[in-house]
Amino acid sequence: MSEPIKKGNIAQAPTPQNTPASVSGSYLKNAPLPTIPSTIKEDDELHKKLLANPAILSMIEGKLNTLVGTDSGYVKALPPKIKNRLYGLKALQQTQFKLEAEFQMELLNLEKKYHEKHLPIFQKRKRIVLGSLEPTTEEIEEGQALMGEEEDEEEEEQDEAKSEIDETLKDVKGIPSFWLTAMENLGPIAELITDRDSEALNHLIDIRLEYFDALGFRLVFEFEENEYFTNKQLVKTYYYQKELGYSRDFVYDHAEGCDIKWKDNDHNLTISVEKRKQRNKHTKQVRTIEKLTAVDSFFNFFTPPQPTKPEEEEEEKDEEEDSEEEEEEEGALEEKLQLDYEIGELFKDKLIPRAIDWFTGYALEYEYDEGEEEEFDDDEEDSEEEESDDADGSDSDDSDADEDAGAAKAQPAECKQQ
Amino acid sequence: MSEPIKKGNIAQAPTPQNTPASVSGSYLKNAPLPTIPSTIKEDDELHKKLLANPAILSMIEGKLNTLVGTDSGYVKALPPKIKNRLYGLKALQQTQFKLEAEFQMELLNLEKKYHEKHLPIFQKRKRIVLGSLEPTTEEIEEGQALMGEEEDEEEEEQDEAKSEIDETLKDVKGIPSFWLTAMENLGPIAELITDRDSEALNHLIDIRLEYFDALGFRLVFEFEENEYFTNKQLVKTYYYQKELGYSRDFVYDHAEGCDIKWKDNDHNLTISVEKRKQRNKHTKQVRTIEKLTAVDSFFNFFTPPQPTKPEEEEEEKDEEEDSEEEEEEEGALEEKLQLDYEIGELFKDKLIPRAIDWFTGYALEYEYDEGEEEEFDDDEEDSEEEESDDADGSDSDDSDADEDAGAAKAQPAECKQQ
Numbered sequence: 039m040s041e042p043i044k045k046g047n048i049a050q051a052p053t054p055q056n057t058p059a060s061v062s063g064s065y066l067k068n069a070p071l072p073t074i075p076s077t078i079k080e081d082d083e084l085h086k087k088l089l090a091n092p093a094i095l096s097m098i099e100g101k102l103n104t105l106v107g108t109d110s111g112y113v114k115a116l117p118p119k120i121k122n123r124l125y126g127l128k129a130l131q132q133t134q135f136k137l138e139a140e141f142q143m144e145l146l147n148l149e150k151k152y153h154e155k156h157l158p159i160f161q162k163r164k165r166i167v168l169g170s171l172e173p174t175t176e177e178i179e180e181g182q183a184l185m186g187e188e189e190d191e192e193e194e195e196q197d198e199a200k201s202e203i204d205e206t207l208k209d210v211k212g213i214p215s216f217w218l219t220a221m222e223n224l225g226p227i228a229e230l231i232t233d234r235d236s237e238a239l240n241h242l243i244d245i246r247l248e249y250f251d252a253l254g255f256r257l258v259f260e261f262e263e264n265e266y267f268t269n270k271q272l273v274k275t276y277y278y279q280k281e282l283g284y285s286r287d288f289v290y291d292h293a294e295g296c297d298i299k300w301k302d303n304d305h306n307l308t309i310s311v312e313k314r315k316q317r318n319k320h321t322k323q324v325r326t327i328e329k330l331t332a333v334d335s336f337f338n339f340f341t342p343p344q345p346t347k348p349e350e351e352e353e354e355k356d357e358e359e360d361s362e363e364e365e366e367e368e369g370a371l372e373e374k375l376q377l378d379y380e381i382g383e384l385f386k387d388k389l390i391p392r393a394i395d396w397f398t399g400y401a402l403e404y405e406y407d408e409g410e411e412e413e414f415d416d417d418e419e420d421s422e423e424e425e426s427d428d429a430d431g432s433d434s435d436d437s438d439a440d441e442d443a444g445a446a447k448a449q450p451a452e453c454k455q456q
Numbered sequence: 457m458s459e460p461i462k463k464g465n466i467a468q469a470p471t472p473q474n475t476p477a478s479v480s481g482s483y484l485k486n487a488p489l490p491t492i493p494s495t496i497k498e499d500d501e502l503h504k505k506l507l508a509n510p511a512i513l514s515m516i517e518g519k520l521n522t523l524v525g526t527d528s529g530y531v532k533a534l535p536p537k538i539k540n541r542l543y544g545l546k547a548l549q550q551t552q553f554k555l556e557a558e559f560q561m562e563l564l565n566l567e568k569k570y571h572e573k574h575l576p577i578f579q580k581r582k583r584i585v586l587g588s589l590e591p592t593t594e595e596i597e598e599g600q601a602l603m604g605e606e607e608d609e610e611e612e613e614q615d616e617a618k619s620e621i622d623e624t625l626k627d628v629k630g631i632p633s634f635w636l637t638a639m640e641n642l643g644p645i646a647e648l649i650t651d652r653d654s655e656a657l658n659h660l661i662d663i664r665l666e667y668f669d670a671l672g673f674r675l676v677f678e679f680e681e682n683e684y685f686t687n688k689q690l691v692k693t694y695y696y697q698k699e700l701g702y703s704r705d706f707v708y709d710h711a712e713g714c715d716i717k718w719k720d721n722d723h724n725l726t727i728s729v730e731k732r733k734q735r736n737k738h739t740k741q742v743r744t745i746e747k748l749t750a751v752d753s754f755f756n757f758f759t760p761p762q763p764t765k766p767e768e769e770e771e772e773k774d775e776e777e778d779s780e781e782e783e784e785e786e787g788a789l790e791e792k793l794q795l796d797y798e799i800g801e802l803f804k805d806k807l808i809p810r811a812i813d814w815f816t817g818y819a820l821e822y823e824y825d826e827g828e829e830e831e832f833d834d835d836e837e838d839s840e841e842e843e844s845d846d847a848d849g850s851d852s853d854d855s856d857a858d859e860d861a862g863a864a865k866a867q868p869a870e871c872k873q874q
Binding site: 112113117119120122123124125126127128129130131132133134137138140141144145148149152155156159162163166167169172173174176177178179180181182184185210212213214219284285286387391392393394395397398399401404 | 530531535537538540541542543544545546547548549550551552555556558559562563566567570573574577580581584585587590591592594595596597598599600602603628630631632637702703704805809810811812813815816817819822
């Protein structure tokens with residue numbers, strides 16, 4: 039299993055409260071300076087042990103100031119013999135990394151192997167959703183028993199009301215809006231879906247996971263024919279770095295999307311089109327100009343943010359010096375990348391394996407145990423409004439580009455999740 | 457890898473904001489009642505699709521009230537044919553569970569296999585920590601190069617100061633206080649360690665992970681001879697449930713500790729001893745009474761909280777009706793269990809594999825990426841004081857038990873983490 043959101047080697051430096059100063063403090067809390075406390079003197083054995091403790095000794099010898107405040111003061115202050123042993127341990131730990139990488143590769147292969155074993159199940163699911171296969175009586179009874187446990191008993195009351203609907207719906211094939219409904223129940227994914235998006239996502243007929251030879255995974259969104267785009271499927275591919283992260287997991291390298299072949303600008307869900315009439319001053323001819331603005335849309339998921347390459351970063355730094363702005367930009371990019379990887383994992387680890395439970399909402403019962411999902415939020419409408427305000431402000435440079443199809447590719451000013 | 461803290465089937469019920477009402481809302485947000493909106497009428501194809509959508513249809517037919525407010529209203533309101541397909545999918549999902557359990561068993565075996573491969577490395581580490589093996593020149597140089605990257609360059613300044621210490625320490629064997637220092641750097645573990653504990657933990661010479669035939673793992677804390685207890689090792693064993701959790705991971709069943717054979721009450725770190733003189737009214741003889749009170753201590757880790765068994769819970773509920781208090785108690789137990797499992801995972805997944813980096817503090821740089829560790833906190837002293845206030849208040853029933861060695865086994869009123 040890969041790390042959910044960690045990315046590259048962006049590690050936060052330890053803060054004064056959590057590192058050595060306080061450590062050597064608690065490590066040494068029984069040895070107030072400058073003399074050995076009386077409670078310790080009472081116990082000869084302990085006394086000897088404490089004197090054998092190099093950090094305590096160095097404290098006793100008045101070296102406190104050389105330790106506290108420096109980053110790993112207590113390590114630096116240790117005598118060479120002990121430091122050498124620490125170096126030895128560090129080298130020894132390095133030999134673990136190879137084993138850990140081997141383990142992760144075997145784990146990935148194990149995941150692939152079980153993914154293969156799952157395929158017939160997912161293919162059958164697809165056929166039921168599309169209506170090309172009906173479940174057997176046994177399956178229906180089993181599922182009913184399983185779902186019965188999850189439901190209240192008030193069901194029968196509604197039977198009468200339903201029969202009217204039944205009549206109208208007797209020819210409906212499969213389970214309409216299956217994937218859209220499942221996605222609408224998974225908070226962080228639902229937040230990406232606009233009203234316009236959901237019309238297009240009604241044509242989503244399957245979402246599946248694929249592995250490939252390189253390190254990573256691929257999400258394939260299969261669509262039936264629709265009025266928005268001509269693609270039969272939209273694909274998002276996530277790549278891992280070759281080197282494992284410090285916690286022995288794969289770390290994301292980058293993601294790749296795909297070109298969506300929108301039928302026309304009016305059906306391109308990632309832009310808004312404003313039509314204006316313009317009269318040529320000389321010819322007096324009137325022509326219509328389309329002003330395209332990048333807007334929030336789930337379909338921006340297929341134009342993922344790209345991490346800055348280390349070299350690029352260096353170059354940029356050399357050129358300009360307004361580093362505060364840059365850092366802010368980097369922070370925003372960091373957040374976008376993190377969200378993009380998170381959404382990928384939600385599809386891979388939650389939505390695809392438990393789609394029926396996301397459709398019914400049953401899977402939600404298991405969401406709030408873990409704390410990390412606390413940001414789940416349903417006020418999409420609100421955040422969308424906020425969003426457009428933002429876009430008018432800081433990031434409107436691109437939005438005047440007339441008839442610029444490229445605008446569709448520009449990322450909206452900020453992601454809704456913020 | 458097992459789930460960090462989830463336990464049993466304690467699932468939080470979905471709240472009105474995140475479940476069906478809002479779902480059917482967004483699912484249907486393009487179909488205001490009671491007529492089909494004009495924007496949709498414009499597109500015949502879309503119109504047809506929307507009519508094929510059973511939820512929209514049922515809305516149009518005025519069934520809104522039967523849907524909103526009920527827990528999975530939109531599912532219940534679906535016509536039998538579609539519900540049957542949902543049942544079919546539910547039954548189909550059930551067939552995944554067997555595969556998922558197989559996968560987790562293979563994963564556990566993979567972890568065991570790689571644990572075996574790691575053993576020589578950890579055994580060598582132990583010997584270096586104890587001083588029975590010195591690292592080679594190559595290892596020292598490699599480790600130095602590795603650590604050099606992590607350190608500042610200010611090192612040389614301190615060389616002079618160190619040489620004095622060196623003289624005093626030339627006979628020190630191994631790396632004194634290695635495990636204690638590593639533990640002191642790992643926040644949630646450090647919070648459990650009191651001043652008195654750290655004296656005993658100076659005698660901790662190895663921590664290692666062991667697997668066994670059942671589902672779970674074992675943490676073995678090896679001690680050199682010391683003045684506190686006679687055990688050569690203290691063991692904590694974690695057991696997983698046979699059934700996987702909803703997220704396809706093992707779920708903790710319970711943990712078992714071990715009896716610590718304290719040399720005497722004064723050295724028992726899990727109790728505080730207050731000596732009082734008492735004169736017999738009749739014989740006028742004076743005798744000393746020891747009042748024992750359970751106190752916070754890392755060593756309570758070996759007397760883990762026990763989950764309530766489902767049957768017990770039932771019985772209790774039948775007997776007494778003051779359910780509010782009970783719920784509070786259950787909540788406190790839940791938190792204790794969660795912390796106990798979390799601490800076990802920290803030893804297993806973080807401290808043991810990266811002990812040298814926890815000793816130096818380097819591992820801390822990787823802690824703050826993940827958000828979950830935000831509670832890291834160093835004001836142990838403070839929280840301890842709060843703690844004793846608490847103990848005086850609500851939970852003092854047991855604390856008067858004179859000469860009751862069993863008091864050592866009683867859990868302190870509350871865990872420090874709260």
